[in-house]
Amino acid sequence: xxxxxxxxxxxxxxxxxxxxxxxxxxxxxxxxxxxxxxxxxxxxxxxxxxxxxxxxxxxxxxxxxxxxxxxxxxxxxxxxxxxxxxxxxxxxxxxxxxxxxxxxxxxxxxxxxxxxxxxxxxxxxxxxxxxxxxxxxxxxxxxxxxxxxxxxxxxxxxxxxxxxxxxxxxxxxxxxxxxxxxxxxxxxxxxxxxxxxxxxxxxxxxxxxxxxxxxxxxxxxxxxxxxxxxxxxxxxxxxxxxxxxxxxxxxxxxxxxxxx
Amino acid sequence: xxxxxxxxxxxxxxxxxxxxxxxxxxxxxxxxxxxxxxxxxxxxxxxxxxxxxxxxxxxxxxxxxxxxxxxxxxxxxxxxxxxxxxxxxxxxxxxxxxxxxxxxxxxxxxxxxxxxxxxxxxxxxxxxxxxxxxxxxxxxxxxxxxxxxxxxx
Numbered sequence: 147x148x149x150x151x152x153x154x155x156x157x158x159x160x161x162x163x164x165x166x167x168x169x170x171x172x173x174x175x176x177x178x179x180x181x182x183x184x185x186x187x188x189x190x191x192x193x194x195x196x197x198x199x200x201x202x203x204x205x206x207x208x209x210x211x212x213x214x215x216x217x218x219x220x221x222x223x224x225x226x227x228x229x230x231x232x233x234x235x236x237x238x239x240x241x242x243x244x245x246x247x248x249x250x251x252x253x254x255x256x257x258x259x260x261x262x263x264x265x266x267x268x269x270x271x272x273x274x275x276x277x278x279x280x281x282x283x284x285x286x287x288x289x290x291x292x293x294x295x296x297x298x299x300x301x302x303x304x305x306x307x308x309x310x311x312x313x314x315x316x317x318x319x320x321x322x323x324x325x326x327x328x329x330x331x332x333x334x335x336x337x338x339x340x341x342x343x344x345x346x347x348x349x350x351x352x353x354x355x356x357x358x359x360x361x362x363x364x365x366x367x368x369x370x371x372x373x374x375x376x377x378x379x380x381x382x383x384x385x386x387x388x389x390x391x392x393x394x395x396x397x398x399x400x401x402x403x404x405x406x
Numbered sequence: 407x408x409x410x411x412x413x414x415x416x417x418x419x420x421x422x423x424x425x426x427x428x429x430x431x432x433x434x435x436x437x438x439x440x441x442x443x444x445x446x447x448x449x450x451x452x453x454x455x456x457x458x459x460x461x462x463x464x465x466x467x468x469x470x471x472x473x474x475x476x477x478x479x480x481x482x483x484x485x486x487x488x489x490x491x492x493x494x495x496x497x498x499x500x501x502x503x504x505x506x507x508x509x510x511x512x513x514x515x516x517x518x519x520x521x522x523x524x525x526x527x528x529x530x531x532x533x534x535x536x537x538x539x540x541x542x543x544x545x546x547x548x549x550x551x552x553x554x555x556x557x558x559x
Binding site for chain 2 (some may be wrong): 153154156158176197199202203204205206209210212213214216227228229230231232233234235236240244245248249252267274275278279281282288291292295296306307308309310311312314315348353367370371374375378382383384385386389392393395396399
């Protein structure tokens with residue numbers, strides 16, 4: 147593989163026993179017609195495809211292809227070690243003789259730690275009108291400012307508008323802090339680890355990723371469903387997964403950390 | 407991705423190929439192999455996405471005030487203009503202005519802003535915007551995020 151002008155894109159590493167059925171025809175990064183294949187070595191397999199070296203990577207379709215390949219593998223079974231987008235080596239010889247040989251022990255440890263585990267990512271956002279209504283119910287100052295502004299022309303009441311907007315955003319931020327904890331309180335117990343990112347947009351509540359064991363998956367999904375039911379009409383919750391453990395693979399590779 | 411393993415009545419389990427979702431999931435994530443092993447990486451140019459914008463600004467306050475003012479408390483429906491349109495506008499202006507007085511915790515990424523709409527519409531918008539923001543640079547994707555994430559090594 148990898149003739150002149152071609153190189154080897156690496157999506158990640160899986161165990162040797164995996165098949166490329168799920169990914170072969172998914173469309174590769176950098177070249178939709180290239181096949182995604184496995185290159186096996188020493189009990190492990192790198193998930194790769196040929197990529198032209200003369201054009202930059204990173205189009206929306208490239209990003210999708212990268213995730214699609216990894217998530218398709220993750221959907222079938224774990225473990226999957228996702229590499230960062232844009233990892234390219236010379237050819238398949240470099241994959242076996244350098245990547246898989248040199249990395250064998252590190253990959254083995256990570257594969258072991260992530261066996262039977264996958265990532266679920268939850269995205270929660272407030273329903274705009276519902277949260278604004280809550281704020282108005284709870285913040286007398288907001289109601290007062292709103293009333294003061296009623297009927298005023300655009301130009302007038304500039305300061306009150308700023309004040310009102312800031313007050314509303316502060317109030318939403320306070321809700322976010324409380325509600326993000328609730329997400330973690332309900333879902334955390336069903337997961338081995340979790341990472342959440344700062345509140346997203348002004349109406350975002352939380353983006354959180356969880357590392358979930360296969361045996362706990364149903365319980366985890368139920369907990370998420372219950373939360374979505376509880377907050378129905380107030381917060382929209384999306385749950386993506388099972389996904390490749392993008393947020394947890396670095397920890398799994400870390401020799402200093404003991405696996406559970 | 408997969409079909410939900412159980413019925414989800416309230417939870418949205420739809421898998422997504424929306425660019426915003428993908429960007430959020432994978433950019434800056436995953437193993438950087440040359441940290442762990444010596445491999446002759448081929449340096450292919452990687453387009454980068456500078457997705458960070460600042461939401462909290464005077465503009466934002468004004469728009470929130472407007473949304474709040476338009477809220478019809480007498481009705482329970484959702485007939486106000488609401489935030490989706492609002493968010494689009496914020497995004498337009500937010501990227502360029504770095505207004506003082508930013509609230510902590512409300513800085514944002516394009517992806518986060520857009521991800522509310524699970525529709526293709528959002529995807530298309532995202533695509534355009536990402537393209538607009540895309541620019542060429544070094545050999546690693548740089549995706550600046552407002553949040554700090556712990557990363558090993």
